Amino acid sequence: MSFDTSHFSVQAEGLGKQYVLGASPYQRLWHLLLGTSSKMASFSALSNVTLQIQKGESVGIIGQNGAGKSTLLQLLCGTLSPSTGQLHVNGQVAALLELGAGFNQDFTGRENILFSAAMYGMQPQYIEQHLQDIIDFADIGEFIDQPVRTYSSGMYVRLAFAIATSVQPDVLVIDEALSVGDGAFARKSFDRIMQLKQSGVTLLFCSHSLFQVESLCSRCIWLHQGKVMAQGPSAEVIAKYNDWLSQQSVVKAPNEGITPAVAIDPVQPDPDNPDSSPPNFKGSAGSVRFTKLKARCDDLGGTALTARSGQSLLSVDFEFLADPQLPIPNLALVVYSADGKIVCSSGTWIDGVELTRGVDGIGRASLNFPKLPLLKGQYSLTAFLMCERAVHVYEAVEHFATVQVSQPHLEQGLFSIPHQWQTI
């Protein structure tokens, strides 16, 4: 097969990875030396994957655990070699797979930058030019000259992320998370990834967060047990995947016993960072979080609500605190059924609602569902506070309230769609 390298970032033809089971290392060495293949039983982690990814394209990889997603990513990064098929990756690959895996615990952050950057293929003079940028981005202060064994896990991952993304790759491979660290750094790292994506980097994103995959990636690959189940436009593939998932979950026990968990910090001034934001802003720089979240049903608040189908008014009051230097965030509410499926959702960006906030960074909104169309059953509510693009999640408060819906009639289903009968 001949590869056209001008348009494609990644081309794979019949790509597969098999692991020989049970062979001793000596047998493996022997087979490698002779160039023969072992006749022992093998496990196929990935088989017959054919894909072409164009330059600048964003492709999502979805599937359950053990579906071969990580194997595929490792093959693309070159850390695994394919057993069958051909793979051509055009350009420099940067992988956000195991951040900080190459750090030496006894060396300082600065020394580890020099060394890790070299491992990512940066030239010495390039590293020297960008050393300060990396240190600034990691933003771990004095710790940069301390051995990394004294770092907190947050600092560790900050430094590793700063190094890994200080180079402009041609292909960026991300496993699971679009951001690393917490709070302000999570947002900063997300921005860095988006910046890379916009600059034309080919993005390969493997995640369980189907929402993020759908919003970022135009195309999607669904893997199951090492095989490609579907490949194509994200919306189609994810819909198929969701259907398949719900078929699988029929046999499983429904997700009962959702425990309402609300732990929201009231607004408190940050003693460490008093001057970094406008004087009225009471949070730490770059922080965006919920300060109040309350569900009401017919003006009765609480975490376990009861409602009457078609009659009650369900409302959710949101209050959030967002650093005024950041763009206005978005709010979303998702209603889950008792077995964990999404019944419906609502987002400010979908409905074209622009939130407002005061100089103190506090914004409020409420969402109303009049004449609640849900039918009988138990439902739970999850709230999201998201970035202006509605991709990065600042905070998710899962199942903060449950709603027990009762109905006086026998209508079947989850909810009642507005409808009209006509007699002819």
Add this chain to the structure above:
Amino acid sequence: MSSQPTTKPVQVQSFSLRYYAWLSFQLARRDIEVRYRGTSLGWLWALLTPLLMLGVYTFAFKYIFKVRWPGVGDSPVDFALQLFAGLLIFQAAADCWGRSSRIIVDQPHLVKKVVFPLALLPWAPVINALFHAGVSMLLLLVVAGLWGFKPHVQWALLPLVLLPLGLLLWAISLLLATLGVFMRDLAQVVVLIVGLLQFLTPVFFPVSALPPVFQQVIQWNPLTVLIEQVRALVFDAQWPSLQLWVQSLSTNLVLAVIAYALFRRVRKGFADVI
């Protein structure tokens, strides 16, 4: 947002020989620093270790076993210098090969998590060993000068011996490191072999002291010619034989090519066993 990246990242240049050299040097520097970091005497150990070792060996062989070095004076320093000339080469090999078999195995993240030119890893112990051999050479020359050997021009050629030595160390290191990935017992075996090698290398005796048959045999040890050259250079003020030097260099080069070819052949299997 206050801390946006100030400069746009630029494209990395392709891998070059210069980059590999730089990376090897960084690996080696780190390797040497780890050895002395946290010790109160620090870099002084690089000088102290060979000195102390020299003292111990001299005491043992000169005063306990009462060995006499053939063809040189009877003073303990004469004996010690001859011994030291052999020891500095042998010790470099022993230090380096003793831990080579674990060099790749001990860095699983470099095999599985990142794409790294693994063949560079042996340069860390090799350059480390060469560095200490270099320090020992300086020490040898200083002591020889103080003891009455007249310094001469040939002494300046001493570092040339390090070139074939470095190649030899790297070749065997890479071989051991590669095999060590598949054969975890190798590290134990190497310790035994290195211990044995000490007596198959002219460290405690000159080649000329052996029966002719064994003289032939010991020439097969690639360390022999290097040790003989160091002794000839320092004590006899001989111009080194260019033919021997080139021979040694090319033999070691062939070894290095073989080791690298083997490494290339089995490298893709590393991730499956580490």
